[in-house]
Amino acid sequence: MAKSDVKLLGAWTSPFAMRPRIALNIKSVDYEFQEEDWLVSKSELLLKSNPVHKKVPVLIHAGNPICESLIIVQYIDEVWSSGPSILPSDPYDRATARFWSAYIDDKWFPSMVAFLFAQEEDAKKAAIAQMEEGLVPLEEAFGKCSKGKAFFGGDRIGFLDIAFGCFLGWLRVIEKAGGIELLNETQTPSPLKWAERFSSDIAVKELLPDTDKLAEFRKKAQAKMTANN
Amino acid sequence: MAEEVLLFGAWASPYSHRVEMALKLKGVEYKYVEEDLANKSPSLLKYNPIHKKVPVLVHNGNPIVESQVILEYINETWPGYPLLPKDPYERAIARFWAKFIDDKCLLAIFKASWGEEKEREKAAEEVPEFLNHLENELKEKRFFGGESIGMVDIVANFISFWVGAFEEAFGSELLTREKFPKLTNWTHQFVNNTVVKESLPPRDKLVAYLRNRFGGRNVSK
Numbered sequence: 381m382a383k384s385d386v387k388l389l390g391a392w393t394s395p396f397a398m399r400p401r402i403a404l405n406i407k408s409v410d411y412e413f414q415e416e417d418w419l420v421s422k423s424e425l426l427l428k429s430n431p432v433h434k435k436v437p438v439l440i441h442a443g444n445p446i447c448e449s450l451i452i453v454q455y456i457d458e459v460w461s462s463g464p465s466i467l468p469s470d471p472y473d474r475a476t477a478r479f480w481s482a483y484i485d486d487k488w489f490p491s492m493v494a495f496l497f498a499q500e501e502d503a504k505k506a507a508i509a510q511m512e513e514g515l516v517p518l519e520e521a522f523g524k525c526s527k528g529k530a531f532f533g534g535d536r537i538g539f540l541d542i543a544f545g546c547f548l549g550w551l552r553v554i555e556k557a558g559g560i561e562l563l564n565e566t567q568t569p570s571p572l573k574w575a576e577r578f579s580s581d582i583a584v585k586e587l588l589p590d591t592d593k594l595a596e597f598r599k600k601a602q603a604k605m606t607a608n609n
Numbered sequence: 610m611a612e613e614v615l616l617f618g619a620w621a622s623p624y625s626h627r628v629e630m631a632l633k634l635k636g637v638e639y640k641y642v643e644e645d646l647a648n649k650s651p652s653l654l655k656y657n658p659i660h661k662k663v664p665v666l667v668h669n670g671n672p673i674v675e676s677q678v679i680l681e682y683i684n685e686t687w688p689g690y691p692l693l694p695k696d697p698y699e700r701a702i703a704r705f706w707a708k709f710i711d712d713k714c715l716l717a718i719f720k721a722s723w724g725e726e727k728e729r730e731k732a733a734e735e736v737p738e739f740l741n742h743l744e745n746e747l748k749e750k751r752f753f754g755g756e757s758i759g760m761v762d763i764v765a766n767f768i769s770f771w772v773g774a775f776e777e778a779f780g781s782e783l784l785t786r787e788k789f790p791k792l793t794n795w796t797h798q799f800v801n802n803t804v805v806k807e808s809l810p811p812r813d814k815l816v817a818y819l820r821n822r823f824g825g826r827n828v829s830k
Contacts, residue, residue: 432742441698444698446698446701446702446705447705448704448708451701451704451705451708452701454700454701454704455697455698455700455701458697458700459697471682471685471686472668472671472673472682474682474685475673475678475679475682478675478678478681479673479674482675482677482678483659517659
């Protein structure tokens with residue numbers, strides 16, 4: 381398929397934008413990437429392709445825009461069906477992967493946002509505690525999903541690996557800033573080891589942002605948002 | 610092995626009704642277990658330890674939770690009536706709107722009805738904006754799913770029936786024919802569908818329940 385047929389609007393700082401990129405890598409699909417500098421302004425194309433949310437990522441395939449990161453990942457899985465599967469084949473395993481992905485986005489991610497935007501020490505501490513607590517169920521989830529293999533998806537990275545793994549960049553920024561270990565030997569030994577494997581995977585490696593660069597970006601973003609208020 | 614399908618639900622919950630509708634559309638036999646949400650059963654807590662909520666579908670002993678996850682599971686497990694389109698792009702669009710309804714619409718409607726003062730004002734502005742997106746998405750279709758009810762229609766059940774009950778319970782105005790003619794038409798089509806009608810709770814009972822449960826709080830006009 382011609383490269384120009386597949387375009388992804390994203391941002392190097394966005395864990396959500398990373399998800400479809402990993403999926404496209406898994407399927408060995410060539411695509412054109414457009415970096416959105418969302419701190420500065422949003423492109424016409426982005427606003428036109430995602431008028432409801434005006435956010436990245438957006439996949440534009442043969443002129444059709446698809447929005448919402450996990451919906452895009454499922455789309456990629458279904459369209460490029462000859463490549464390695466991203467979602468499991470069994471409906472119950474699929475439901476399990478979807479459940480945990482929804483948990484990460486709806487329950488865990490907000491505590492990460494809370495930390496990143498917290499001003500007071502108390503608020504920061506509370507957010508950290510919530511983040512830590514929120515990660516604990518993933519130990520059991522890993523056991524159930526991986527069935528003894530290396531990834532949530534089994535032998536190869538799959539839907540839930542992508543859904544959770546995209547946050548590792550920001551996770552490391554927070555760990556460094558807070559002097560803590562969110563994924564640790566005591567409560568989450570399996571996800572801790574998984575994180576290393578995930579980060580080194582060929583479909584992921586080049587996409588995970590450098591921790592220091594991301595921390596720099598965070599400072600810039602905080603300054604800008606404070607200035608805007 | 611004989612198939613066993615259990616649904617833990619609550620009569621007033623739109624989320625629970627979504628699953629009932631889907632099972633009925635697929636013609637799946639199931640046993641319904643009514644949960645008293647003020648006094649949750651040990652079974653519910655066992656099957657849904659993370660969220661402790663209804664609905665929970667238990668298929669041959671395996672629990673599936675979160676209504677949209679359950680809908681996808683039902684669609685993939687039982688053949689026959691398609692809840693989602695076959696085409697991947699159409700599917701992605703359907704999933705987009707289903708997510709929009711839950712993440713944005715419903716949340717805004719709740720906040721506009723009984724959120725904190727500051728939240729309510731903002732939400733009250735958002736509700737018509739969000740409903741407008743849905744109004745535009747309907748275009749000339751009978752249902753969001755086209756000629757027949759699909760996943761988006763099912764997920765929008767809240768808008769078709771519960772919103773009306775809200776409006777009656779609290780004297781608020783969320784979905785008017787003048788502002789949202791297509792959505793209003795859709796509401797009538799949807800609630801008059803045979804399968805849907807079977808699964809809806811009695812309107813008077815729901816209005817009374819909402820008044821009783823949320824009536825003490827401030828409500829928007």
